[in-house]
Amino acid sequence: MSLITLTTDFGTKDHFVGAVKGAIYTELADAKIVDITHEISPFNITETAYILKNSYKSFPKGTIHIVGVDSELSFDNKHIALELDGHYFVCPDNGLISMIASEIQPTKIVEINIHDRIESSFPVLDVFVQVACFIARGGNLTVIGKEIKDYKKLIEIQPKANQTQTQIIGGVLYIDNYGNIITNISKKMFQDVGKGRKFKVNASRYSFEKIYNKYNEIVGNNTQDKNRFDGNKLALFNSAGYLEIAIYRSNLKTVGGASSLLGLEYRDPIIIDFFNDSKPEFTTLS
CATH class of the missing domain: 2.40.30.90 (Bacterial fluorinating enzyme like)
Structure with a gap:
């Protein structure tokens, strides 16, 4: 059974959270999904990082964390997947990882490259779910993207x-x-x-x-x-x-x-x- 967490600023009024969960279950019928929170203040990266840093360690090693805050793909906001402290994170490269990784460096980071096959305005649903489920099946990170050595630093939180x-x-x-x-x-x-x-x-x-x-x-x-x-x-x-x-x-x-x-x-x-x-x-x- 795969354990996947969700941290987003979607709220619970709209269809977004339900759609993401449905897509995960379609890919992995035996997955276990845990909501960390969907009440992040819209686009608040530091709030996301604080909550995730103080919650992910309570989950068992191998847990996959999908982070859907400020996740729209752009030249300055790429999508990454990484292994850190025995956990996997699928998220935008918008600086939130710099707080989580302030004491423990990632083991491996890749820039997700499956966008060539997927055009999406809802990347958490169309991209992050596919990546998380691929990792849950035992897939290697380097298959979904090119390995990179660094990530965006969020200087303002220091x-x-x-x-x-x-x-x-x-x-x-x-x-x-x-x-x-x-x-x-x-x-x-x-x-x-x-x-x-x-x-x-x-x-x-x-x-x-x-x-x-x-x-x-x-x-x-x-x-x-x-x-x-x-x-x-x-x-x-x-x-x-x-x-x-x-x-x-x-x-x-x-x-x-x-x-x-x-x-x-x-x-x-x-x-x-x-x-x-x-x-x-x-x-x-x-």
Whole structure:
């Protein structure tokens, strides 16, 4: 049985997802299809990369991941298939792989060349499905395309430290379902640059001088009256290892999320300043 995942910005109102699944089952009747998400913001490559990077590792080796975001074929947006970390990805070469492959390099990458036989305005259905099913049958990547050595890099998702190592300049990478703000600043980068120094996280007109490891750490020992912390702003490193600005137990219908309350959206800057005077006692990083 072949395991194939789908990550798209198609939504679920239209016929697109159903058509793709039907085409897979026509090619591979025993395939197992898993929807990672179809609610990616339209054409949002960094959101796609963040979600896929933090989900693909939970699947068994050999899983094939079809990615249908900003997938229309053009001179600058070619189609590729690759093997990475024991998984296969069939996707556009629009930069999303650069985040997934930031720590693990692909074993093999090919530029898909079956377009000579297929004219399509819906490449996920007409091209990506055929490629994924070919791989699922044990086909070699080099049969579907010419091997290439590189892929498009998405520079904008990379945070930077200044020359004096006193500041990290990052940005909003993703707004999650709770309205929480996910930045592109990793815990590793924070520790490598900060080296235990006192810091201040600047997010819009708000700042944070403490970073938690879990949401409920903000409650501390106040377990009998923890509801009074509902709606409090906090910074933490989330389960994916990225700096997150959140609202404790946020409710988008009442309290609102961090994005709306702080007035921050995708690509807005998040800056961390480091100070050399002392090591903060309030840092809870492990």
